Amino acid sequence: MKHIKAVIRPEKLNDVRDALEKAGIHRGIMITDIVGSGIQKGIEQIWRGERYTLDLIPKVMMDMVVKDSDVVIIKKVLLETAPIGEFGDGKIFIYPVEEVIRIRTGEEGEAAL
Numbered sequence: 001m002k003h004i005k006a007v008i009r010p011e012k013l014n015d016v017r018d019a020l021e022k023a024g025i026h027r028g029i030m031i032t033d034i035v036g037s038g039i040q041k042g043i044e045q046i047w048r049g050e051r052y053t054l055d056l057i058p059k060v061m062m063d064m065v066v067k068d069s070d071v072v073i074i075k076k077v078l079l080e081t082a083p084i085g086e087f088g089d090g091k092i093f094i095y096p097v098e099e100v101i102r103i104r105t106g107e108e109g110e111a112a113l
């Protein structure tokens, strides 16, 4: 099992979720509103003649724990659906998962996803 953590543009969340559903991915998901910065360290803006940097930009973080065999399709969906083709399109982190337990039943591993 793998934990896919994707940081995306908030306005892309619905498109990404719809595309995952169409691709047959109907597992649990966690959505968190975050702020963050990437390698550009924010964006410089000018407001009323003053130059300032908006250094923490709102993003949405999606956390999904999935079967290894679903990773390829989820990556594809994210890469096709999440970008607008500019800085700040987001990032995907993938981690190994040791165990998942469904509390209601005590099921473990992929059966608990």
Ligand SMILES: Nc1ncnc2c1ncn2[C@@H]1O[C@H](COP(=O)(O)OP(=O)(O)OP(=O)(O)O)[C@@H](O)[C@H]1O
Binding pocket: 007, 034, 035, 036, 037, 038, 039, 040, 057, 059, 086, 087, 088, 089, 090, 091
């Ligand atoms: N190395 C990192 N570690 C933790 N979080 C990160 C990292 N890189 C990006 N993020 C998170 O992802 C969000 C989006 O990052 P972003 O897409 O700007 O990455 P980037 O590396 O700057 O790529 P790009 O050049 O396309 O903008 C950031 O606001 C931050 O929340």
Ligand SMILES: [Mg+2]
Binding pocket: 037, 038, 039, 040, 041, 087, 088, 089
């Ligand atoms: Mg960036």
